[in-house]
Amino acid sequence: MNTKPAPLIVYGIVVLLVVCTVIVRLSLNAVLPIDTPFLLFLVPVILSTYWGGFAPGLFATLLSGLVSSALFLSSGGSLLNLDWSHTLPLGLFLAEGGLLTWFGTKLQTAKRQTKVSQAQAKQYQNQLSDSEQQFRSLVEEINDYAIFMLDINGKIETWNKGAEHIKGYQANEILGQNFSCFYPPEDIQNDKPKRALQIARVQGRYEDEGWRIRKDGSRFWANVIINALHDETGNLRGFANVTRDITDRRQAAEVLNQSKDELEMRVAERTAELVGVNQRLQMELDERKQIESALRVSQARFAGILEIADDAIISIDANQKITLFNQGAERIFGYAAQDVIGQPLDLLLPTRIAQAHQQHVNEFDRTAAKARRMAERREIFGRRCDGTEFPAEASISKLALGTEKILTVILRDVSERKRSEQALQDVLQRLNFHVENSPLAVIEWDPLLRVSRWSLAAERMFGWQAEEVLGKNASEWQFIFQEDVEAANQMMARLGSGLEQRNVSLNRNHRKDGSILYCEWYNSVLLDTAGNMVSLLSLVQDVTDRQQIERMKDEFVSVVSHELRTPLTSIHGSLGMLASGLLDADSETGKRLLHIAVDSTERLVRLVNDILDIERIETHKVTMAKQPCIVADLMTRAIDTMQAFAEKSEVILSVTTIPAQITVDPDRIIQVLTNLLSNAIKFSPKGATIWLSAACQEDQVLFQVKDQGRGIPADRLESIFERFQQVDASDSRNHDGTGLGLAICRSIVHQHEGKIWVESQLGQGSTFYFTLPSSHCEPPAAGDPQ
Amino acid sequence: MTTKRILVVDNEQYIQEIAQICLQTVANWHVVTASSGREALVVAEAQQPDAILLDVMMPEMDGLTTFQKLQDNSATQHIPVLLLTAKAQASDLRRYTDLGVRGAIAKPFEPLELAHQVAQILGWSIL
Numbered sequence: 072m073n074t075k076p077a078p079l080i081v082y083g084i085v086v087l088l089v090v091c092t093v094i095v096r097l098s099l100n101a102v103l104p105i106d107t108p109f110l111l112f113l114v115p116v117i118l119s120t121y122w123g124g125f126a127p128g129l130f131a132t133l134l135s136g137l138v139s140s141a142l143f144l145s146s147g148g149s150l151l152n153l154d155w156s157h158t159l160p161l162g163l164f165l166a167e168g169g170l171l172t173w174f175g176t177k178l179q180t181a182k183r184q185t186k187v188s189q190a191q192a193k194q195y196q197n198q199l200s201d202s203e204q205q206f207r208s209l210v211e212e213i214n215d216y217a218i219f220m221l222d223i224n225g226k227i228e229t230w231n232k233g234a235e236h237i238k239g240y241q242a243n244e245i246l247g248q249n250f251s252c253f254y255p256p257e258d259i260q261n262d263k264p265k266r267a268l269q270i271a272r273v274q275g276r277y278e279d280e281g282w283r284i285r286k287d288g289s290r291f292w293a294n295v296i297i298n299a300l301h302d303e304t305g306n307l308r309g310f311a312n313v314t315r316d317i318t319d320r321r322q323a324a325e326v327l328n329q330s331k332d333e334l335e336m337r338v339a340e341r342t343a344e345l346v347g348v349n350q351r352l353q354m355e356l357d358e359r360k361q362i363e364s365a366l367r368v369s370q371a372r373f374a375g376i377l378e379i380a381d382d383a384i385i386s387i388d389a390n391q392k393i394t395l396f397n398q399g400a401e402r403i404f405g406y407a408a409q410d411v412i413g414q415p416l417d418l419l420l421p422t423r424i425a426q427a428h429q430q431h432v433n434e435f436d437r438t439a440a441k442a443r444r445m446a447e448r449r450e451i452f453g454r455r456c457d458g459t460e461f462p463a464e465a466s467i468s469k470l471a472l473g474t475e476k477i478l479t480v481i482l483r484d485v486s487e488r489k490r491s492e493q494a495l496q497d498v499l500q501r502l503n504f505h506v507e508n509s510p511l512a513v514i515e516w517d518p519l520l521r522v523s524r525w526s527l528a529a530e531r532m533f534g535w536q537a538e539e540v541l542g543k544n545a546s547e548w549q550f551i552f553q554e555d556v557e558a559a560n561q562m563m564a565r566l567g568s569g570l571e572q573r574n575v576s577l578n579r580n581h582r583k584d585g586s587i588l589y590c591e592w593y594n595s596v597l598l599d600t601a602g603n604m605v606s607l608l609s610l611v612q613d614v615t616d617r618q619q620i621e622r623m624k625d626e627f628v629s630v631v632s633h634e635l636r637t638p639l640t641s642i643h644g645s646l647g648m649l650a651s652g653l654l655d656a657d658s659e660t661g662k663r664l665l666h667i668a669v670d671s672t673e674r675l676v677r678l679v680n681d682i683l684d685i686e687r688i689e690t691h692k693v694t695m696a697k698q699p700c701i702v703a704d705l706m707t708r709a710i711d712t713m714q715a716f717a718e719k720s721e722v723i724l725s726v727t728t729i730p731a732q733i734t735v736d737p738d739r740i741i742q743v744l745t746n747l748l749s750n751a752i753k754f755s756p757k758g759a760t761i762w763l764s765a766a767c768q769e770d771q772v773l774f775q776v777k778d779q780g781r782g783i784p785a786d787r788l789e790s791i792f793e794r795f796q797q798v799d800a801s802d803s804r805n806h807d808g809t810g811l812g813l814a815i816c817r818s819i820v821h822q823h824e825g826k827i828w829v830e831s832q833l834g835q836g837s838t839f840y841f842t843l844p845s846s847h848c849e850p851p852a853a854g855d856p857q
Numbered sequence: 858m859t860t861k862r863i864l865v866v867d868n869e870q871y872i873q874e875i876a877q878i879c880l881q882t883v884a885n886w887h888v889v890t891a892s893s894g895r896e897a898l899v900v901a902e903a904q905q906p907d908a909i910l911l912d913v914m915m916p917e918m919d920g921l922t923t924f925q926k927l928q929d930n931s932a933t934q935h936i937p938v939l940l941l942t943a944k945a946q947a948s949d950l951r952r953y954t955d956l957g958v959r960g961a962i963a964k965p966f967e968p969l970e971l972a973h974q975v976a977q978i979l980g981w982s983i984l
Contacts, residue, residue, distance in 0.1 A: 636943045636964050641869070643966075651969055653969075660878055664875070
């Protein structure tokens with residue numbers, strides 16, 4: 072608002088305006104309704120307010136109200152006469168006027184203020200324009216920073232000197248290009264420029280460090296700040312880009328980093344090295360401590376061992392003077408250490424060998440060997456304090472300490488051991504002697520049942536030499552009779568498994584020549600604590616003879632039993648029938664039975680007599696009543712006895728005798744002769760001749776009984792002299808023999824220290840011979856038959 | 858019932874005779890005899906006896922061999938055989954019966970009992 076008019080003038084104008092309005096109203100009275108006098112008066116109010124403001128406006132209102140009321144509404148033209156019915160329009164008019172005035176005033180004020188603001192704005196705009204100009208010139212002149220503006224799509228809008236300098240583009244070259252041309256291809260591929268703008272758009276600012284490309288294609292390391300620019304309404308207008316070339320800084324930083332890393336690495340390496348060294352040092356220290364402590368223990372132990380050792384430990388110096396003498400040495404030699412230290416070693420040796428020993432020691436001293444057992448091939452001896460000698464075992468060792476040489480002898484008194492060894496040796500020798508000389512074969516088996524010992528008796532018994540069977544299993548050579556193998560194996564297994572500790576078994580074994588022996592095995596087994604077999608010992612007895620005797624005895628008993636039962640059955644049967652009364656004793660049958668009974672009884676008597684006879688002869692229950700006899704007499708008496716039987720059998724007896732004399736039991740010799748003659752007669756066919764002869768032979772007489780009978784098979788020539796061993800088992804029955812005749816003959820001849828045998832050819836005849844000793848036998852005179 | 862026919866085999870003449878007399882007198886059986894195993898085989902086949910009383914201990918061919926041969930011959934294998942033996946203990950008896958022998962009678966036998974023993978073993982009755 073420019074100039075305010077003086078208040079008097081203002082109010083004068085207001086009055087003027089109201090007067091004018093009254094005039095206009097009065098002139099228009101005829102046109103306008105009388106009851107609306109105030110309407111025109113609003114005009115002076117508005118104008119007053121417009122020109123003068125609030126107070127003039129209000130004044131115009133009051134004045135207009137008063138004038139119009141007085142002129143148009145009151146009847147006397149005075150306000151005092153105002154009709155109350157006009158009061159309401161007046162009041163309304165006053166209120167309207169007041170309001171208009173107020174509004175007009177306000178409007179006036181606002182208008183004034185707007186004018187002021189516009190003036191200020193213009194002023195500011197001018198100022199801004201100035202400052203922008205200044206800023207732009209400032210920016211454009213900056214050389215170190217590329218500062219340029221981008222539109223919202225990244226197109227370059229401005230370009231400063233710094234940008235030219237850094238990027239190498241002139242403003243005219245680059246304006247309108249997209250700023251992504253500064254980015255390396257890899258960044259473009261990754262949409263880095265777009266993302267930069269995106270971030271700036273959203274966050275208002277984007278900062279980055281990275282490679283950018285100059286116009287010439289070279290790269291530089293850039294620090295880039297992009298700020299979003301908005302206009303007054305907040306719409307994005309574009310971006311301001313500030314780029315710095317910090318390649319140098321980066322290189323410097325890289326170099327710095329590198330050297331820092333290197334330094335750190337070196338420090339780390341060095342630290343590690345130091346830690347290692349430290350650990351090693353610690354370990355070595357620990358180790359050394361351990362070794363030292365072990366050494367102390369070891370030293371103490373050795374000192375202790377040395378002192379209390381059972382063995383004598385004696386050291387001597389180069390002059391063979393004693394320098395060490397432990398407790399063991401004191402005990403063994405009987406000297407106290409202090410008495411022998413410094414004395415020569417000879418003190419401890421028997422005088423007879425001291426000299427030689429000294430030489431041995433010297434020799435050893437000169438050899439390269441460090442230790443040696445003394446007297447490897449012969450015993451050495453020590454000499455005690457009391458002069459007694461003892462056998463010893465010793466070793467010697469030498470130790471060079473600087474120039475000093477120490478020889479140490481470790482010596483043990485082995486008298487006790489020698490005694491034990493000797494005792495053991497003696498026992499072993501005795502045992503071996505007995506094992507080898509036992510009539511029993513001694514065979515030892517190892518855990519695999521291989522022969523580990525085969526005594527001399529075993530060699531004799533089985534024919535195999537020890538070297539032929541040692542280390543062999545019994546199955547590896549023809550040893551056990553095939554049928555007995557399984558039983559023998561089972562027996563061995565029972566022993567080997569510990570089921571039995573000992574047993575006795577009987578089985579057949581082969582001799583080397585293939586013959587079979589009956590052997591009794593007395594076995595015992597030695598087991599270790601785990602129950603495993605250590606050794607099995609067998610004592611073997613050859614019981615073949617006994618076995619044969621047993622068998623013969625069984626057979627003999629069986630035969631005797633049969634021989635006795637046969638006549639007994641006849642007697643029992645016949646007499647039983649006769650006694651039953653079922654038969655008449657006088658009948659043919661009765662008589663026959665009686666005959667059988669008598670005949671069988673006689674046979675039984677003969678049998679019993681013969682059995683008793685042979686038993687008595689063989690057991691010497693009867694002695695031979697020996698007396699000088701003429702051979703011829705004996706032969707004649709025998710012939711006489713048998714003559715009747717020979718005639719009955721129609722056999723001729725031919726005798727050739729000698730005048731010799733022998734000392735015999737005549738009845739027994741006649742018994743032999745009659746027995747042989749009787750057999751000859753029995754087995755001779757009718758008309759045959761039997762020759763009985765005697766001949767002198769040096770110191771004996773040879774008797775012969777020759778027949779022409781059926782002969783004896785070769786395999787029976789020996790056995791027929793056994794009891795009940797007739798060539799034909801039926802002979803005894805058929806020929807009234809008992810089967811004991813030849814056995815009795817043999818017994819009698821043996822009692823006279825003679826021999827008896829037979830020679831025979833089947834179908835040709837047999838010749839029985841027996842000899843009797845004679846000191847005065849003369850050859851028979853020629854042609855002296857009797 | 859027809860008269861039984863018995864073959865007595867024994868190498869002892871006297872025992873043959875006594876057995877024959879006993880069996881005939883007590884049981885009225887007809888008795889034929891043989892003095893050896895060999896003879897027995899021939900007689901048994903020819904005469905077809907109802908039973909054979911066989912001695913065990915005989916020369917040449919003993920009783921058990923004879924029995925086997927009788928068994929091997931289809932003409933004689935059906936004839937029941939009893940042994941007459943000194944060895945007639947329980948163990949021997951079992952051995953014999955295992956072989957197929959019908960029974961065994963001990964020597965010396967009881968003359969009056971012999972026929973009854975045979976009859977009992979063979980399940981015969983004596984009139």
